[in-house]
Amino acid sequence: MFLKNYWYVGAYGHEVGRTLLARTIVSEKIVFYRTEDGTPVAMENRCCHRRAPLSRGQLVGDDVECGYHGLTFDPSGACVRVPGQKKIPERARVRTYPVVERWRFIWIWMGDPALADPSLIPDHLYRYNEDPDWTAVTGYLHLKAHYQLLVDNLMDLSHETYLHMKTIGTVHVAETPLTKVERDDDGVTVTRWMLDRPPPPIYDKSGGFSERGETVDRWQIIRFEPPSHCCLDVGVATAGSGAPEGDRSKGISMRSLNALTPETEGSTHYFWTFPRDYKLDDGDTSDLHAKGFHNTFMEDVVMLEAQQEIIELDRGTPTVDINADGSTIPVRRLIQSLLDAEGAAKDPSRAAAE
Ligand code: FES
Ligand SMILES: [Fe+2]
Known part of the structure; x- marks a missing residue:
């Protein structure tokens, strides 16, 4: 459905x-x-x-x-x-x-x-793809798995520590609890701040933090909006320079914009773009990002397809929730409530009976 x-x-x-x-x-x-x-x-x-x-x-x-x-x-x-x-x-x-x-x-x-x-097109999420102050690399992946597995994956970045250790993961992501989870009329926002940490490799190459002997404050702010948009505001700034209070002038940031379009109940079109607000004309950075993020997302694809295979064979064995699922469960609930609402809209007699 x-x-x-x-x-x-x-x-x-x-x-x-x-x-x-x-x-x-x-x-x-x-x-x-x-x-x-x-x-x-x-x-x-x-x-x-x-x-x-x-x-x-x-x-x-x-x-x-x-x-x-x-x-x-x-x-x-x-x-x-x-x-x-x-x-x-x-x-x-x-x-x-x-x-x-x-x-x-x-x-x-x-x-x-x-x-x-x-x-109703979510311009506020995707405008970075064509904003002159940003430059974007783009990609597409075909995923043989249900789109909600990919929504879960993008909402819960604790998996970076284990699945993406070679690229964007650091031990701190999984070990740092979510700072907050907010639900509003239009979606769900999940925020995680990691303060005063060593910079992860992909930011350090562009930001030169460790060359200057600096640690960083790192943010991951993930926005879900229906039907299946997961848009990440991620970045790092020199530790203590005021980023958590809103001053990002000593930092670099990216958007990871993910439009997940269900193909069938067992497959998904994954359109991803990665706009950044630094080194706009630098082809080497664009190449690094295009290859790096493709390879990172392929790690997700392999895991999600393997998960889907097990789910298809499974006979409803219960699973266990952990604190990190504080980011995925509200989204699943929101999707289900919207599916219910569309079902009610299709059949007014059902809406009246409930
Ligand atoms: S003209 Fe299209 S199927 Fe016959
Ligand atoms: Fe991932």
Whole structure:
């Protein structure tokens, strides 16, 4: 079960062009393309004639011609041509989905089109992807695991100490309890401060802290917003320079913006970007980040896919919660309450009975 009345990241803008891109999103088959004037289109990837995938057809101007018997659909999904006959059957059309291009992504609305308000796209989370004061490296991973395993992973960074010791992990992450967990109307925020610690390698290379004999105050502020956005504000500043009180002038920071789009109940599209506010024009830092974070996230992918395999074989054996789950449990509860609410919205008789 997935939340539907939300904007999901369907693709990077650069992936969608004048060829047909097939992608499954929340278990629905979609085909993306652009019209001749560059407008992105998302269409059901299933011909209404005999269910051939339209992505195996071709673009004819702004329309999609099915590769099986030639029915042709315009960008609104209406059938405009049936070979060998003049009359087009009334029900000959395919579903199209609202789309918006913003912050390097093609956003797709998977629910009721009448509710697809572009102002609901979480600009405050993703604007860093195109902010001139920031520069971003980007990536995509396909994960053979349920998206909530990846949400858990990003909300609970205590795993850095064990899974990512070679890159971003230090022993202090798992050993430092969460500073606070806040839930509001729009999501959940989890904060962890680690004060007066040695700088982790990836920050030290850029910030030169240990060269100056400095320790750092390190922060991890993780924001979850539905349906499945996990956006991290992370960084370090010279210890004692006032970062916990809001002065980050002696520090460097990054955003780790993670748009997790469910593909199926057992797989996820993982769109990640890493904007930073330092060394903006430095290609070496960008290369270091692109490779470093890809490798780090691959460590997560391997673990999560192995977890998914066990979950699929499991017969409901109970699991045990620990303090670190203070960051994951509120998010799971929020998702469940929103799923319940969407279920109630679909069936008003059920809402009335409860
Ligand atoms: S299946 Fe598409 S035209 Fe027949
Ligand atoms: Fe990780």
